[in-house]
Amino acid sequence: xxxxxxxxxxxxxxxxxxxxxxxxxxxxxxxxxxxxxxxxxxxxxxxxxxxxxxxxxxxxxxxxxxxxxxxxxxxxxxxxxxxxxxxxxxxxxxxxxxxxxxxxxxxxxxxxxxxxxxxxxxxxxxxxxxxxxxxxxxxxxxxxxxxxxxxxxxxxxxxxxxxxxxxxxxxxxxxxxxxxxxxxxxxxxxxxxxxxxxxxxxxxxxxxxxxxxxxxxxx
Amino acid sequence: xxxxxxxxxxxxxxxxxxxxxxxxxxxxxxxxxxxxxxxxxxxxxxxxxxxxxxxxxxxxxxxxxxxxxxxxxxxxxxxxxxxxxxxxxxxxxxxxxxxxxxxxxxxxxxxxxxxxxxxxxxxxxxxxxxxxxxxxxxxxxxxxxxxxxxxxxxxxxxxxxxxxxxxx
Numbered sequence: 067x068x069x070x071x072x073x074x075x076x077x078x079x080x081x082x083x084x085x086x087x088x089x090x091x092x093x094x095x096x097x098x099x100x101x102x103x104x105x106x107x108x109x110x111x112x113x114x115x116x117x118x119x120x121x122x123x124x125x126x127x128x129x130x131x132x133x134x135x136x137x138x139x140x141x142x143x144x145x146x147x148x149x150x151x152x153x154x155x156x157x158x159x160x161x162x163x164x165x166x167x168x169x170x171x172x173x174x175x176x177x178x179x180x181x182x183x184x185x186x187x188x189x190x191x192x193x194x195x196x197x198x199x200x201x202x203x204x205x206x207x208x209x210x211x212x213x214x215x216x217x218x219x220x221x222x223x224x225x226x227x228x229x230x231x232x233x234x235x236x237x238x239x240x241x242x243x244x245x246x247x248x249x250x251x252x253x254x255x256x257x258x259x260x261x262x263x264x265x266x267x268x269x270x271x272x273x274x275x276x277x278x279x280x281x282x283x284x285x
Numbered sequence: 286x287x288x289x290x291x292x293x294x295x296x297x298x299x300x301x302x303x304x305x306x307x308x309x310x311x312x313x314x315x316x317x318x319x320x321x322x323x324x325x326x327x328x329x330x331x332x333x334x335x336x337x338x339x340x341x342x343x344x345x346x347x348x349x350x351x352x353x354x355x356x357x358x359x360x361x362x363x364x365x366x367x368x369x370x371x372x373x374x375x376x377x378x379x380x381x382x383x384x385x386x387x388x389x390x391x392x393x394x395x396x397x398x399x400x401x402x403x404x405x406x407x408x409x410x411x412x413x414x415x416x417x418x419x420x421x422x423x424x425x426x427x428x429x430x431x432x433x434x435x436x437x438x439x440x441x442x443x444x445x446x447x448x449x450x451x452x453x
Contacts, residue, residue, distance in 0.1 A: 133361035
């Protein structure tokens with residue numbers, strides 16, 4: 067019965083082909099540094115899942131943002147765990163993505179034909195930093211508020227268009243309710259959507275070209 | 286396979302992966318479900334006895350207004366609602382007390398005691414209730430709600446929330 071269902075689905079979806087392409091593809095000789103991309107993907111998914119659950123109780127308004135996080139941390143069952151994973155996972159993701167990038171650089175894996183994988187990866191790194199930047203404001207405590215004041219001021223010193231960038235980031239001249247809601251929107255919709263799409267492209271390129279072997283003495 | 290007791294490396298990796306996935310699934314599944322249903326499990330009772338001061342402060346035979354507020358905490362949000370009513374002492378007896386809610390049973394406006402007409406009058410749609418809270422005239426579907434009362438060491442208390450006139 068199960069076999070028949072599986073066969074029916076496989077004929078239409080092609081599980082077996084997918085399995086071969088995704089998990090059974092040939093790999094160069096193993097190296098733990100090569101697992102950092104998978105680790106980054108895992109962390110992205112973990113941040114996505116814990117983030118989705120945090121939105122169940124979080125309220126992105128100056129009146130309630132801080133209180134709603136206090137509520138998550140102190141009153142909701144396992145709220146401390148979900149938020150803790152999201153909080154520490156965020157730092158870990160920036161770290162792992164960065165080390166992944168360094169490994170790619172040092173093993174020269176960015177070279178032909180993988181230049182596009184590298185470029186997409188660079189954008190993914192910047193988007194990851196963007197997630198950290200927008201997520202930092204959301205607790206709306208003193209540290210979050212002043213960190214955002216300082217960080218958006220950095221955008222404000224760009225010659226010529228600085229003041230405009232500052233207002234565009236903040237949604238006005240001050241860090242306010244508008245800043246919080248636009249950071250929230252960027253943090254849960256825009257940046258994750260861009261990340262998910264580019265991760266898809268990144269993975270497609272990796273499957274298309276296979277993983278690079280480490281250069282040996284002859285290279 | 287040479288011997289049925291031997292397990293291939295591939296099968297071992299499969300078994301370990303499946304086991305670890307299962308452990309992780311349970312380790313995360315239980316917290317996540319608890320997290321989601323938590324507010325449904327913490328039902329706080331809103332019942333409470335509200336002290337209204339010494340019984341001596343309430344005259345016999347005349348409805349005397351009282352009011353109190355109750356705060357309600359839902360997550361991070363606190364709402365404060367005002368409630369009010371009238372104490373009517375029918376005699377000296379501590380059990381002979383009628384505590385009516387001032388919430389009109391029509392559309393919840395606050396009724397007032399009208400001394401001359403000897404009835405409660407609602408300012409919204411001119412509903413009229415007699416001194417016992419029964420409907421005299423107007424649109425209300427039933428009599429005014431009342432509070433249970435008790436007197437302890439000379440202090441009058443009412444039990445929140447108010448109940449339907451013909452209950453309790």
